Amino acid sequence: MRTTKAQQAQSHRLLIRTAVDLMTQHGFEGTTMKQIARAAELGDATIYKYFPSKEKLVLAYFEQAVEDALVRMRKTKGLDKFSLQERMQLLVDHLLETLLPDREFVALAHQLLNKTPLALLSGALPGKALLQAAFAEMLEAAQASGEMPPCGFQGSLSSLMADYVYAVVGFWLRDTSDGFADTTRMTDLSLGVLTLALRSGLVDRLLELGGFMLRSQLARLLQPGGGWLDLMQRARQTLQTPKMP
Known part of the structure; x- marks a missing residue:
C-alpha cells in the first residue's frame, strides 16, 4: 500500500x-x-x-524549525505594512520561539555541529536556503516601497543575513539573562544598525568598494611581476604544512 x-x-x-x-x-x-x-x-x-543517518535527522530538525518559523511569520496580520527591521525581527523571534521548547536539544546539536562540521555540513547549513530566500523577499519589498535604495548585492547580502540568524541562535544558547533579554537587545541593536545602513545605501557602497578593491588588487597581482605566483606558492606551502597536534 x-x-x-x-x-x-x-x-x-x-x-x-x-x-x-x-x-x-x-x-x-x-x-x-x-x-x-x-x-x-x-x-x-x-x-x-x-x-x-542520525546526523541527517539533526539537520532536518533545523530545516523544519526554519520552515515552521516562516509559516508563522507569513501568517502575521498586516505583515505587508511592517518595516524591514520589523520583518527581520519577526522572523528571528519566531525562529527562537520555535526552538525554545527544544533548547536542550538545540544546545546538544550545536555542540555536535562544532565538533564534526565536515560530517554534518557537507552541504549548506540546514534551512539557509529558506532564510536567504525570505531575506531576499524582504529586501525586494523594502526597495519596492522606497524604504531603501536599490541594492546591487542582494544575493550576497541575503546570504550574510541568513548566516546572521545562525549567529543569533548561538548567542541565544549562551544567553543566561532573564527572559533572554540580552539576545533581544543584541538583535534589536544589530538589526537597527543594519537597517539604517541599508536605508542610507552604505552597505551597497561598502560592498561595491570592497569589490573594486578586490578587482584592483587582482589586476595588479596578475600583471607580470605583480606577485601572483609568489602569493600562490606561499598559499600552497601554508596549506601543505602539516598542523601540529
Whole structure:
C-alpha cells in the first residue's frame, strides 16, 4: 500500500520529533536509529527511507524549525505594512520561539555541529536556503516601497543575513539573562544598525568598494611581476604544512 504525501510528511515530522526527545534524554551517541524508528512505531528499515543517518535527522530538525518559523511569520496580520527591521525581527523571534521548547536539544546539536562540521555540513547549513530566500523577499519589498535604495548585492547580502540568524541562535544558547533579554537587545541593536545602513545605501557602497578593491588588487597581482605566483606558492606551502597536534 502506497503512502500519500501527507502520510510521508507526517512520518517525517514524527521521526524528527522522536529523535529530538530521545537524543535529549540519552544524548546523540546514546540514541540509535533503531530506537528512534521503534519509538515512532515505524519499521526499522523505514526510517532510512527518510533519513540515512542520525546526523541527517539533526539537520532536518533545523530545516523544519526554519520552515515552521516562516509559516508563522507569513501568517502575521498586516505583515505587508511592517518595516524591514520589523520583518527581520519577526522572523528571528519566531525562529527562537520555535526552538525554545527544544533548547536542550538545540544546545546538544550545536555542540555536535562544532565538533564534526565536515560530517554534518557537507552541504549548506540546514534551512539557509529558506532564510536567504525570505531575506531576499524582504529586501525586494523594502526597495519596492522606497524604504531603501536599490541594492546591487542582494544575493550576497541575503546570504550574510541568513548566516546572521545562525549567529543569533548561538548567542541565544549562551544567553543566561532573564527572559533572554540580552539576545533581544543584541538583535534589536544589530538589526537597527543594519537597517539604517541599508536605508542610507552604505552597505551597497561598502560592498561595491570592497569589490573594486578586490578587482584592483587582482589586476595588479596578475600583471607580470605583480606577485601572483609568489602569493600562490606561499598559499600552497601554508596549506601543505602539516598542523601540529
